[in-house]
Amino acid sequence: MKFFHNPNHLHSLVSSIIDTSKKKAQFNYFTRCFTTRENTEASYSSSSSSKLVLYSYWQSSCSWRVRFALNLKGLSYDYKPVNLEKGEQFSPEFERLNPLHCVPVLVDGDVVVSDSFAILLYLEEKYPQRPLLPADPRLKALNLQGASIISSSIQPLHMLSKLKYMEEKIGSEESLSWAQLHIGKGFLGE
Numbered sequence: 729m730k731f732f733h734n735p736n737h738l739h740s741l742v743s744s745i746i747d748t749s750k751k752k753a754q755f756n757y758f759t760r761c762f763t764t765r766e767n768t769e770a771s772y773s774s775s776s777s778s779k780l781v782l783y784s785y786w787q788s789s790c791s792w793r794v795r796f797a798l799n800l801k802g803l804s805y806d807y808k809p810v811n812l813e814k815g816e817q818f819s820p821e822f823e824r825l826n827p828l829h830c831v832p833v834l835v836d837g838d839v840v841v842s843d844s845f846a847i848l849l850y851l852e853e854k855y856p857q858r859p860l861l862p863a864d865p866r867l868k869a870l871n872l873q874g875a876s877i878i879s880s881s882i883q884p885l886h887m888l889s890k891l892k893y894m895e896e897k898i899g900s901e902e903s904l905s906w907a908q909l910h911i912g913k914g915f916l917g918e
Contacts, residue, residue, distance in 0.1 A: 779804065779805065780803060780805035780834060781805060781806045781808055781835040781836075782794060782798065782805050782806070782807055782832055783808045783809075783810050783822070783825065783826075783831055783832060783835070784808070784831050785809065785810050785812045785831045786809070787812070788812065789883060790830075790831065790832055790843075790879075791832040791844070793848065794832045794834065794847050794848065794851075797847075797848050797851055797860055800860060801851060801855055801857065801858045801860065802858055803851070805834075810831050810833075812831065813888075825840055825842070826840070828842065832844055832847060834847045834851075836854065844879060845875060845876070845879040848860065848875070877914055878914070881910075881913075881914040882910075882915065891904075891907065894907070
């Protein structure tokens with residue numbers, strides 16, 4: 729495996745955040761998220777061709793964003809379903825692609841990218857035909873601002889795993905009203 733970033737730089741970043749007794753295990757876990765695949769034997773791996781492969785769940789809004797982008801850009805891809813309800817994201821094969829156990833995951837040859845926002849930026853850079861973002865810097869910034877608000881402030885609040893956790897802790901009605909309140913804040917600033 730090759731690192732996208734200098735492992736020593738990542739280590740110093742992570743070291744400032746995590747507890748000393750857990751550093752090594754957490755650092756290894758963290759850096760696995762910033763790697764490319766080489767000779768992966770996983771059954772989830774793509775063929776030797778460089779055709780795009782998208783690991784996705786039909787109900788995932790993060791995956792929707794990537795499917796929209798792939799289609800708007802006119803890029804063909806293989807769709808590999810990962811059923812989150814059945815826990816397929818926790819299989820050893822999928823964990824080799826994304827140790828965070830989340831969809832979507834895009835495989836492009838030996839490059840594996842997870843997180844919809846990162847995938848969108850990767851697609852925009854690697855496949856510039858049919859751009860998703862406007863050329864004007866001001867308009868591009870507004871688009872990226874909107875995407876960032878959705879991906880970091882709104883979307884995480886309605887993830888299946890988060891809502892299930894909230895239901896267990898405070899009940900389904902409270903969980904729903906909490907999510908609605910914070911999603912409204914993200915969209916409307918209320």
